[in-house]
Amino acid sequence: MERVPVLKIGDILLVSIQIDMEDQVALQLQEDLADRIVATGCHGVVIDISALDIVxxxxxxxxxxxxAISKVLDADTVVVGMRPAVAITLVELGLSLPGIRTALNVELGMELLARERADYDDEEEDADGEDGAETPAVFTS
Amino acid sequence: MSEQGQRIEVVTDQDVVRVRQLVRTLAVAVKLSLVDQTKIVTAASELARNTLVYGGGGWVEATSVDNGRRKGIRIVFADQGPGIADLDLAFTDGYTTGGGLGLGLSGARRLVDEFDIVTAVGEGTTITVTKWCR
Known part of the structure; x- marks a missing residue:
């Protein structure tokens, strides 16, 4: 059985699907990605489907x-490179892929993940800061 | 008028991939538009998977057709599985007995120009779809 390679680039796992996958290959990719997210601690997954002529x-x-699995493992997923004809067909099929972030290409997908991660880290810091400021106020009142 | 069809036995996941490849080749040969190629290959993928998963395997035959005015592609999906007891229910978006999304049958029908289904409980299901060039 063929396998789809998973590449690590910095904090992101990059998957480029270049073959017409049989169902088992798709399921294997699901498992491989979950394993690699945990093993590497990466916070982002980019899946390039520009070579797929159907979804x-x-x-x-x-x-x-x-x-969904990535989200549970603290990683965000972006699907990139969907062809226009594939998008038209998917929507007509009845599948609008709710819950999936998309970008037009790998570069934009990686930018999107980097931006979201930066926002997320800022929020974490803000939240810590507020806690620190509020805690004494609660105790003194 | 139609030419000799090409038949693929559908027994494994790999056969579903072969069905997609055959339909893609024929769709290009009859010069379907890119969007229509994508639609018919997607529909074929859904229905071939149904033949495998719900029908317990069967065969798919794809033929290029010509009605004198337009060219097109016709595909037959046949299995001798359990058949479908309630067709209305089977065509409802989101209904599934196999753990899928329940979009295969209803979605495939939306992607083709003609859709014909013959099914009998205990005897099997035969679906014929046609996509014509615009």
Whole structure:
């Protein structure tokens, strides 16, 4: 059985699907990605589907499941490079991929993840700061 | 008028990939537009998977057709599985008996121009779809 390679680039795992996957290959990718997220501690996953000339409901569901699993493992997923004809067909099929972030290409997908991570880190710092300021106020009142 | 069809036995996941490849080749040969190629290959993928998962395997036959005015592609999906007891229910978006999304049958019908289904409980299901060039 063929396997889709998962590449680590900094804090991001990059997957570029270059083959017409049988269902088992898609399921294997789901497992491989979960393992690699945990092993590397990466916070982002970019899945490039620009080489896919169709996305059917099985692959669509697999992408949604990967996004959900990644989220639970503290990583965000962006699906990039969908062809226009694939987008038209997916929507007509009834699959609008709710819960999946998309970007037009790998570069924009990586920018999106970097931006979101930066916002997230800022919020964490702000939250810490507020806690620090409020705690004494609660005790003195 | 139609030419000799090409038949693929559908027994494994790999056969579903072969069905997609055959349909893609025919769709390009009859000069379907890119969007229509994508739609018919996607529909074929959904229905071939149904043949495998719900029908317990079967065969798919794809043929290029010509009605004198337009060219197109016709695909037959046949299995001798359990059949479908309630067609209305089976065509409802989101209904599934197999743990899928329940979009295969209803979605595939939206992606083709003609859709015909013959099914009998205990005997199997045969679906014929056609996509015509615009």
């Amino acid at each position: 059917d409901s099985f692959v669509g569901r697999t992408l949604a499941t990967i996004a």
